[in-house]
Amino acid sequence: QVQLVESGGALVQPGGSLRLSCAASRSIVSIYTMGWHRQAPGKDRELVARITNGGTTTYADSVKGRFTISRDNVKNTIYLQMNSLKSEDTALYYCYTILGLKSYWGQGTQVTVSS
Numbered sequence: 080q081v082q083l084v085e086s087g088g089a090l091v092q093p094g095g096s097l098r099l100s101c102a103a104s105r106s107i108v109s110i111y112t113m114g115w116h117r118q119a120p121g122k123d124r125e126l127v128a129r130i131t132n133g134g135t136t137t138y139a140d141s142v143k144g145r146f147t148i149s150r151d152n153v154k155n156t157i158y159l160q161m162n163s164l165k166s167e168d169t170a171l172y173y174c175y176t177i178l179g180l181k182s183y184w185g186q187g188t189q190v191t192v193s194s
Contacts, residue, residue: 081105081183083174088188091164099159099188101174108132108152110176115148115159117170117190127172128159141167164192 082104091097099115107113114129114137128138128148136148147160157174169192174185 081110081176081178083176083183083185085172085174085185085188088172088190090191090193092194093164093166093192095164095192096160096162097164097190099161099172099174099190101157101159101185103155103157103176105155106152107150107155107157107176110178113150113157113174113176115157115172116175117168117172118187119167119170122170124173130157161190164190166192168192 084102085099087097087099089097112129112131115127116124117127118124126139127142128146130136130148130150145163150157171187171189173187176183
Protein backbone atom coordinates (compact mmCIF):
# COMPACT_ATOMS: atom_id res chain seq x y z
CA GLN A 80 0.00 0.00 0.00
CA VAL A 81 0.96 3.64 -0.43
CA GLN A 82 -0.56 7.00 0.39
CA LEU A 83 0.02 9.89 -1.99
CA VAL A 84 -0.26 13.55 -1.03
CA GLU A 85 -0.20 16.26 -3.67
CA SER A 86 0.65 19.91 -3.14
CA GLY A 87 1.51 23.00 -5.14
CA GLY A 88 -1.74 23.80 -6.87
CA ALA A 89 -2.71 27.45 -7.10
CA LEU A 90 -4.30 30.22 -9.13
CA VAL A 91 -1.86 31.42 -11.80
CA GLN A 92 -2.06 33.74 -14.77
CA PRO A 93 -1.79 32.44 -18.35
CA GLY A 94 1.85 32.03 -19.28
CA GLY A 95 2.83 31.41 -15.69
CA SER A 96 4.48 28.41 -14.04
CA LEU A 97 3.76 26.05 -11.19
CA ARG A 98 5.45 23.01 -9.70
CA LEU A 99 3.30 20.26 -8.27
CA SER A 100 4.67 17.76 -5.76
CA CYS A 101 3.45 14.31 -4.81
CA ALA A 102 4.88 12.77 -1.65
CA ALA A 103 4.58 9.04 -1.14
CA SER A 104 4.27 7.34 2.25
CA ARG A 105 6.86 4.69 1.39
CA SER A 106 9.98 4.27 -0.68
CA ILE A 107 9.32 4.69 -4.39
CA VAL A 108 12.60 3.17 -5.55
CA SER A 109 10.91 -0.08 -6.52
CA ILE A 110 7.73 1.49 -7.84
CA TYR A 111 7.82 1.15 -11.61
CA THR A 112 5.42 3.87 -12.70
CA MET A 113 4.19 7.07 -11.08
CA GLY A 114 2.48 9.95 -12.71
CA TRP A 115 -0.13 12.64 -12.96
CA HIS A 116 -3.65 12.74 -14.30
CA ARG A 117 -6.01 15.70 -14.39
CA GLN A 118 -9.74 16.22 -14.55
CA ALA A 119 -11.41 19.42 -15.69
CA PRO A 120 -15.07 20.15 -14.88
CA GLY A 121 -17.35 18.16 -17.13
CA LYS A 122 -14.51 16.19 -18.66
CA ASP A 123 -13.02 12.75 -18.19
CA ARG A 124 -9.84 12.25 -16.21
CA GLU A 125 -6.85 12.20 -18.56
CA LEU A 126 -3.20 11.23 -18.32
CA VAL A 127 -0.86 14.21 -18.14
CA ALA A 128 2.52 12.56 -17.64
CA ARG A 129 4.13 9.47 -16.17
CA ILE A 130 7.64 8.37 -15.31
CA THR A 131 9.20 4.97 -14.73
CA ASN A 132 11.83 4.15 -12.14
CA GLY A 133 14.27 4.01 -15.04
CA GLY A 134 13.46 7.60 -15.94
CA THR A 135 11.40 6.97 -19.06
CA THR A 136 8.74 9.64 -19.44
CA THR A 137 5.46 9.87 -21.31
CA TYR A 138 3.44 13.04 -21.89
CA ALA A 139 0.04 13.94 -23.25
CA ASP A 140 0.36 15.74 -26.58
CA SER A 141 -1.31 18.79 -25.08
CA VAL A 142 1.51 19.33 -22.54
CA LYS A 143 4.60 18.23 -24.47
CA GLY A 144 7.29 20.90 -24.39
CA ARG A 145 5.60 22.73 -21.51
CA PHE A 146 5.45 20.20 -18.64
CA THR A 147 8.26 18.14 -17.16
CA ILE A 148 7.80 15.19 -14.81
CA SER A 149 10.59 14.08 -12.49
CA ARG A 150 11.09 11.86 -9.48
CA ASP A 151 13.32 12.00 -6.41
CA ASN A 152 13.78 8.51 -5.02
CA VAL A 153 15.50 9.88 -1.90
CA LYS A 154 12.60 12.15 -0.98
CA ASN A 155 9.99 9.65 -2.21
CA THR A 156 8.44 12.43 -4.24
CA ILE A 157 7.53 13.09 -7.83
CA TYR A 158 7.14 16.50 -9.37
CA LEU A 159 5.36 18.12 -12.28
CA GLN A 160 6.93 21.34 -13.50
CA MET A 161 4.34 23.22 -15.53
CA ASN A 162 5.41 26.15 -17.70
CA SER A 163 3.58 28.35 -20.20
CA LEU A 164 0.29 27.51 -18.53
CA LYS A 165 -2.92 27.93 -20.50
CA SER A 166 -6.52 28.30 -19.40
CA GLU A 167 -7.19 24.80 -20.71
CA ASP A 168 -4.73 23.45 -18.13
CA THR A 169 -7.24 24.34 -15.42
CA ALA A 170 -8.13 21.12 -13.63
CA LEU A 171 -7.79 19.04 -10.51
CA TYR A 172 -4.44 17.27 -10.76
CA TYR A 173 -4.06 13.81 -9.27
CA CYS A 174 -0.93 11.85 -8.51
CA TYR A 175 -1.16 8.12 -9.08
CA THR A 176 0.80 4.90 -9.02
CA ILE A 177 0.22 1.22 -9.60
CA LEU A 178 1.35 -1.49 -7.20
CA GLY A 179 0.65 -5.01 -8.32
CA LEU A 180 -2.81 -4.92 -9.79
CA LYS A 181 -4.05 -1.97 -7.76
CA SER A 182 -3.91 1.73 -8.51
CA TYR A 183 -3.50 4.38 -5.85
CA TRP A 184 -4.51 8.02 -6.10
CA GLY A 185 -3.93 11.17 -4.12
CA GLN A 186 -6.70 13.56 -3.15
CA GLY A 187 -5.83 16.03 -5.89
CA THR A 188 -4.55 19.59 -6.04
CA GLN A 189 -6.38 22.34 -7.90
CA VAL A 190 -4.66 24.28 -10.67
CA THR A 191 -6.54 27.29 -12.01
CA VAL A 192 -5.14 29.31 -14.90
CA SER A 193 -6.93 32.61 -15.24
CA SER A 194 -6.25 36.30 -15.59
